[in-house]
Amino acid sequence: MPAIRVDGLTKSYGQTLALSDLSFEVHEGEVFGFLGPNGAGKSTTINAILDFIRPTAGRVEVLGMDAQSHSRDIRARTGVLPEGVETYDRLTGREHLQFAIDSKGVGDDPEALLERVGLLDAADKKAGGYSKGMSQRLMLAMALVGQPELLILDEPSTGLDPNGAREMRRIVSQENERGATVFFSSHIMEQVEAVCDRVGILRDGEMVAVDSVEGLRDSVGGGESLRVTVDRIDDDAVQAVRSLSDVSSAAVDGKEPPTLVVQVDGSKTAVLSELEERGLEVRDFSTTEASLDDVFQSYTTDREVKAR
């Protein structure tokens, strides 16, 4: 049984088609990263999974239950970090957690949860005085209440500094190790790399790829970025490099000195030879693996894969 099954999900807001016949599954026990640029439809999908909005068409099942007819049962077994942090200004961190613990009817220790998210020192401060990152940590602690089978985190790194983002990823891994399925959205590829078993990339309300990070990397050429610094460059040379058989893209990055960035899946010497045969002097070159940003960009924009 998949933890989440989305089948033909379509959602229109008036003239805006936010989701178009979206189908995917999140396997039980996996960490699934749901990636997409702003406005791709991530929150709309999460809201449909949680029955906060009703789809125009299609169906969602969570933990084997229909998302609409069993939303209460689903929420009882799910921990949610919603988009946009909303804490109650006049309640302390501890009171927030106690509220979540009482609502779920469980016996968790608020202090242990606050300590996990690094908020123990601020347990008795009112949330109105919390920074954005502290509020986000508090919401994460609330999502963890009751050891849920499924965690749904909408942009959990929002407002967190790099340390906070790292701690959030560590908590995701810990939760997964204890057996929870984790579904989290992000518009930053790097954030999903370390923790996700699989990644789904959403663009304009459609899933354009679902694969492991490695699989995605391979699918966009699997290649390397070659940076070649030359004494000068012209359009003909760039075109000539682009037309080489193993080259998927080539672009000039920086003018002084001109550097050509080439996505190449195979022999790099062909690129260097082509430049030299045209009378250009190759002053330096280096290679790097295609970055995850390159991968994300190639799926979510019309630009060619542009190497670092």
Ligand SMILES: Nc1ncnc2c1ncn2[C@@H]1O[C@H](COP(=O)(O)OP(=O)(O)OP(=O)(O)O)[C@@H](O)[C@H]1O
């Ligand atoms: N309540 C609404 N009324 C009208 N249009 C909406 C509403 N909610 C979302 N949309 C539109 O639906 C599309 C998808 O929005 P959604 O918030 O799901 O994207 P997202 O991927 O979560 O973006 P972000 O990363 O910015 O949070 C966008 O075009 C958005 O403008």
